[in-house]
Amino acid sequence: MILMGDIYESVMELAKRRGFVWPTSECYGAVAGFIDYGPLGAMMKRKVEDLWRDFYVIREGYYEIECPTVGAEAIYIASGHVKGFADKMCQCPHCREYLRADHIAEAHGKANAAVLSAPELSAFLRLLPCPACEGELGDIEVFDFNLMFETQIGPGSQRKGYLRPETAQGIFADFNRLVRFYRNKLPFGAVQIGKSYRNEISPRQGMIRLREFTQAEAEIFVHPEHKEHPNFALYTDYEMPLLGIVQQQTSAPPLRISMKNAVSRGLVANEYVAYYLALTHELLVCAGVREEKLRFRQHLPDERAHYAEDCWDAEIFSERFGWVETVGIADRTDYDLRAHAAHSGDSFTVFIPFDTVRYERKRRIIPDMGVLGPRYRGKAKQISEALAAADPGEDGVEISVDGERFFIARDLYREVEEDVEIRGIDVRPHVIEPSYGIDRMMYAIFEHRYDEEMVEGEIRKVLRLPPRIAPVQAAVFPLMNRDGLDEIALSITQSLVEQGILAQYDDSGAIGRRYRRQDEIGTPFAITVDYDTLEDSTVTIRDRDSMNQVRIAKNDVPETLRLLINGTLNFDLLKK
RNA sequence: GCAUCGAUGGUCUAGUGGCAUGACUUUGGCCUUCCAAGCCAAUAGCCCGGGUUCAAUUCCCGGUCGAUGCACCA
Numbered sequence: 001m002i003l004m005g006d007i008y009e010s011v012m013e014l015a016k017r018r019g020f021v022w023p024t025s026e027c028y029g030a031v032a033g034f035i036d037y038g039p040l041g042a043m044m045k046r047k048v049e050d051l052w053r054d055f056y057v058i059r060e061g062y063y064e065i066e067c068p069t070v071g072a073e074a075i076y077i078a079s080g081h082v083k084g085f086a087d088k089m090c091q092c093p094h095c096r097e098y099l100r101a102d103h104i105a106e107a108h109g110k111a112n113a114a115v116l117s118a119p120e121l122s123a124f125l126r127l128l129p130c131p132a133c134e135g136e137l138g139d140i141e142v143f144d145f146n147l148m149f150e151t152q153i154g155p156g157s158q159r160k161g162y163l164r165p166e167t168a169q170g171i172f173a174d175f176n177r178l179v180r181f182y183r184n185k186l187p188f189g190a191v192q193i194g195k196s197y198r199n200e201i202s203p204r205q206g207m208i209r210l211r212e213f214t215q216a217e218a219e220i221f222v223h224p225e226h227k228e229h230p231n232f233a234l235y236t237d238y239e240m241p242l243l244g245i246v247q248q249q250t251s252a253p254p255l256r257i258s259m260k261n262a263v264s265r266g267l268v269a270n271e272y273v274a275y276y277l278a279l280t281h282e283l284l285v286c287a288g289v290r291e292e293k294l295r296f297r298q299h300l301p302d303e304r305a306h307y308a309e310d311c312w313d314a315e316i317f318s319e320r321f322g323w324v325e326t327v328g329i330a331d332r333t334d335y336d337l338r339a340h341a342a343h344s345g346d347s348f349t350v351f352i353p354f355d356t357v358r359y360e361r362k363r364r365i366i367p368d369m370g371v372l373g374p375r376y377r378g379k380a381k382q383i384s385e386a387l388a389a390a391d392p393g394e395d396g397v398e399i400s401v402d403g404e405r406f407f408i409a410r411d412l413y414r415e416v417e418e419d420v421e422i423r424g425i426d427v428r429p430h431v432i433e434p435s436y437g438i439d440r441m442m443y444a445i446f447e448h449r450y451d452e453e454m455v456e457g458e459i460r461k462v463l464r465l466p467p468r469i470a471p472v473q474a475a476v477f478p479l480m481n482r483d484g485l486d487e488i489a490l491s492i493t494q495s496l497v498e499q500g501i502l503a504q505y506d507d508s509g510a511i512g513r514r515y516r517r518q519d520e521i522g523t524p525f526a527i528t529v530d531y532d533t534l535e536d537s538t539v540t541i542r543d544r545d546s547m548n549q550v551r552i553a554k555n556d557v558p559e560t561l562r563l564l565i566n567g568t569l570n571f572d573l574l575k576k
Numbered sequence: 577g578c579a580u581c582g583a584u585g586g587u588c589u590a591g592u593g594g595c596a597u598g599a600c601u602u603u604g605g606c607c608u609u610c611c612a613a614g615c616c617a618a619u620a621g622c623c624c625g626g627g628u629u630c631a632a633u634u635c636c637c638g639g640u641c642g643a644u645g646c647a648c649c650a
Binding site for chain 2: 458509
């Protein structure tokens with residue numbers, strides 16, 4: 001329960017004050033769209049990323065790679081970002097408002113205005129009113145505003161580069177290496193966690209829309225005809241709310257449905273997409289997102305990229321921002337690999353051998369280059385290629401090269417029939433892409449796990465973080481700062497550190513105050529050394545969420561905490 | 577980017593054309609046998625730049641950041 005005020009204000013105030021999230025370079029004036037993670041925020045973010053790695057790297061076996069954040073222009077020409085990641089903008093000459101040129105055109109009946117060129121758009125807009133001030137747009141200039149940050153590689157301006165707008169392209173560009181790494185077998189996957197950059201026109205909403213943000217993306221390469229996930233059994237009966245296209249069009253509530261049924265009813269395109277919907281659901285809940293504030297929404301046909309076969313967003317409900325898209329899960333088909341193949345000249349395919357070698361009877365045309373060469377000179381090569389693909393008649397064949405027609409007589413080539421051995425086929429995989437916005441996850445966790453309650457007339461602020469995510473995992477207090485209690489507490493702290501547990505020792509102020517300090521930063525457990533400890537070598541362990549305490553042997557503290565933190569042991573079971 | 581509003585110790589806040597309030601937090605000390613107790617002390621602030629003025633935290637202009645609306649946006 002939140003007792004007072006706007007939860008966003010309360011959460012961000014705490015995050016700032018306790019060192020989770022800070023405005024960047026505050027002493028020079030912060031910059032919108034950029035944030036710093038402070039000591040606790042950076043620690044917590046790393047733990048969220050490690051949780052993600054547990055799911056994708058350890059469990060799925062998709063190894064992590066790391067590519068530069070600066071990419072050569074060619075990559076983003078191929079990916080379509082140089083052309084497509086730009087908005088057609090214009091500025092109203094009267095009110096100086098920046099406007100989306102294609103949106104105005106579409107509002108006035110121009111279908112598919114997004115594909116028009118800048119001059120075409122500017123001609124179309126001439127007589128239209130500005131949506132902001134109603135003034136006639138007149139002789140208006142339409143320009144591209146590309147959302148990528150641009151830079152130069154090397155001195156001068158020899159080579160143009162861009163800060164990556166997504167981590168995915170680095171994985172695609174490494175495809176041929178990855179195929180070899182995974183020994184030419186499908187499916188395989190690679191993941192990347194790192195910074196991406198988008199020069200947002202107007203970033204607002206704190207951590208939700210950043211110009212520099214962290215993505216965790218997986219690119220899973222699958223055989224286009226085999227979209228059954230090998231471990232689908234894990235999630236066949238997993239149920240979660242799906243807001244499909246039909247539900248959205250009929251304003252129906254999300255459908256709670258098992259993954260098996262979602263696929264068999266055609267709600268979700270295939271097992272791979274369904275598998276990662278379920279995995280994402282599990283991961284987000286595990287990270288601390290409230291299950292009842294999480295839904296999966298399918299892209300409507302007009303918002304889905306033309307090449308995508310199916311696309312879903314994991315949306316997390318924020319009191320402040322409404323439903324926030326936090327994870328995108330798409331079947332991108334072979335779009336990306338095809339684009340990189342076309343631009344780079346590499347094949348971007350995997351050779352898949354058949355179980356048994358096949359033979360096909362093929363008619364092959366062998367040109368007589370001894371004659372064709374001298375006769376057609378520069379065109380000879382093209383003619384021989386066209387000839388190889390032609391289907392000759394009785395006395396010869398007519399082919400065309402560059403629009404010019406040639407008749408090649410029967411005696412200028414030989415036709416042979418032969419059995420050709422076909423050992424396999426080059427397959428261009430389809431890409432299943434789950435793409436996570438880590439910063440949005442972080443905000444959602446803060447908002448969902450922040451709590452206030454009234455305790456003896458005081459507001460108690462608690463971050464109810466899952467123990468795995470909490471930046472500090474345990475606190476150790478001497479009840480009194482004397483009589484040797486402090487030495488015992490210090491030695492317990494040391495024993496925790498030796499177990500790899502981040503523990504904070506605190507002997508400052510009243511015991512209640514120390515508990516509150518830890519509650520605020522989400523520390524799940526606190527160990528207190530009191531006078532009984534001197535008698536029987538037990539200490540109390542206090543659970544953040546219930547504030548209950550249980551006595552355990554001092555020597556059991558490191559192992560007990562280890563089990564509590566990794567979730568093997570539940571605090572309630574400690575009681576007996 | 578436009579319009580409106582705002583910005584005072586770490587946090588919340590009072591107030592002013594002339595020495596800038598108070599509370600909480602934090603630090604040190606005293607006290608204290610389990611959930612922000614008490615006492616003493618300390619640290620720490622008027623978003624930035626320019627203008628008006630003898631004097632600007634205060635008034636004016638510009639900027640930055642934040643909130644809201646428009647626009648934009650996965």
